Amino acid sequence: MLSFKKGAEPEVHRQLNRHSDIPLYQQIEQIIKEKILQGEWPAGTKIPSQRKLASMFQVNRSTVTEALDELTAQGLLEGNRGGGTKVANQTWSGLTAGPPLDWTSYVRSGIHRPNSMTVQEINRQEFAEGIIRLGTGELAPELLPYQQMEKILRGAASERLMLGYEEPKGNRYTREVLAEHLSRKGVRVSADSILIVSGALQALQLISIGLLKRRAVVLTEKPSYLYSLHVFQSMDMRLCGLPMDAGGLDPSVIPAVKKRHGADLLYTIPSFHNPTGKLMSEDRKRELIQVSKRLSLPVIEDDAYGDLQLDGPPSSPLKAMDREGSILYVGTLSKTVSPGLRIGWVAGPEPVIERLADIKMQTDYGSSSLSQWAAAKWLSSGLYDENLSRIKSELRQRRDEAIRCLETYCRGIARWEKPSGGFYIWVTFLKPLSLSALFEQALQKNILINPGTLYDKEAKYSIRLSYSYASLEELRYSIQTIAELAGKLM
Incomplete structure (x- = not known):
């Protein structure tokens, strides 16, 4: 297992002036002091390790040590054996303001679980220079369609462009375009059965709080993208892994697993599975549909990568075989057009879509109308293909x-x-x-x-x-x- 220090560390995004007469350690001292005295790093905040600070500022570790020693001598920092260095409870501002507010306890008390420290570290490092x-x-920047997007946005005077709030399920025209797009994949749904969301991850969040009870059992492939998220776990739900082989998830084991552990829902990525890249065979898909129907087990199909077939004829989604309305189909433009557009969708039975739309309105009052308009233009103009x-x-x-x-x-x-x-x-x-x-x-x-x-x-x-x-x-x-x-x- 990977091991990182507990507790998220704050970041420093300030460049040192290497041409200044002020020594580098004093510049670092001043930067940290400002963060403390301005309340950006309140009392109890665990500051980055010396190694990380040295990396952030691109200096020797001894330079960082000298700066931290000065701040400790001034009473702004304190070190605990084995616990790292933290902002002291008695900072200069705290001496006259009474006991400092303990934001750290609030951070620890939040009901939504934090990312694992590994994921947090990856999220930070992804934007480091030279990594x-x-x-x-994510697609590389050179694979993103900047010129085409600029062309589309130039046409923003279209009569279909909306700058106000959209209806709960999303812009009607965009949903009609999506229904047509999905029909070419064999998925037959109307605009009324589609909810536009801010990326596929929001779809999972809405499903977790809108359709599942606490302590629900969610079946998924093992390994699975879902294990790297805390969307379901934060609602006290339990993930139960299903084995995979060359043909993807094995549906034959589901009845026994359901009998032993229970099962309220199955989450699967049948097309180019994340993280293994596997493609579920057509026989397995048909078997999964039959098992789902027999057990009355609803299925979330995450089809984020379904359009990215690199070899052979296109593979149909599970939803294309669904005649019972047992599959919630989740899609996104993040992997094929732009992650920054933040547009995805859920297709399923209308009562479910109505429920999820209501929760989405309570959450953010709808996805960006401009992004929905751009998505419709992408899909209807031929630019997407x-x-x-x-x-x-x-x-x-x-x-x-x-x-x-x-x-x-x-x-x-x-x-x-x-x-x-x-x-x-x-x-x-x-x-x-x-x-x-x-x-x-x-x-x-x-x-x-x-x-x-x-x-x-x-x-x-x-x-x-x-x-x-x-x-x-x-x-x-x-x-x-x-x-x-x-x-x-x-």
Whole structure:
């Protein structure tokens, strides 16, 4: 298991003036002092470690130590044995203002669980300069359609553009366009059965609070993207993992699992599964539909990657086989157009969509009307298909290069399967090694990986490798480096 310090650490985003007459340690001292005295770092805040501060400011650790010693001498910081350095309870502002407000206890008391420290670290490091994002679930900037988006936004004088609030389910025209888009995938739903959401993750949040009781049992693949989130766990729900093989999730085990543990809902990513990249076979899909019907088990189908088939004919979604209304179909434009657009959708029975729409109105009063308008333009103008063809060509090239590099550098130390679409390759090392050490050592080489334990606590020797973000040159360097580091750790 990966091990990081408990408690999120604050960030520092200030550059030092290396041409100033003021010594660097005094500049660091002043930056931290300002954050404390302005209330940005209240009493009890655990400040970043000396190693992290040295990395943030790009100075020697001794320079940071000198700054922290000065702040400690002034009574602004205090160190606890084994507990790191924290902002002291008796800061200069606190001396005259009475007991300081203990924001730390409020932060710990929130009902929504925080991300794991590993996920928080990844989220921070993804935006660090020079980092190669080898595990990220995002398209590279050069694959995003900036010129096409600019062209669409220039036409924002369209009579369909809305700048006010939209109706609860989302803009009607956008939902009609989505219904037509889904029909080309074999999914037959009307605009009335579609809810527009701010990305697929919001769909899961709405479902968790709108349809499930506390302590509900959610079945999912193991490993699964869902294990890296606390959407369901924060509502005291229990995740129960189902085994996978080359054909994806095995539906035959569901009845026994349901009998033993219970089951209120099944969450699955049948098309280019996250994190393994597997594609559920057509036979498995039909079997899953039958099992779902027989057990009256509702299914969430997450089809975020369904349009990214790189080899062979397109695979139909589970929802295309659904004639009973037992599947909630979740889609998004984040993986094919732009994650910044923040547009996704849920398609399902109208009573369910009405319920989720009501909760969404209570939550944010609707997704961005401008983003909904842009999404409709993308899907109705032919630009979506044109852009998708370009992205798939680029992803195919990057996937093939990643596979070639794995065969060159990782043969004999790891195993993997070539995905036929999506973003990911699930790499499992053949001998035990410390994932936390691999993570840290890779980070020192400016390579950011996603450990398998994010998706399954038992996946102690696996990583999720993404070919959607790193360039061909970065893929070659990072895969070779990971192989060398892993070989030394085994």
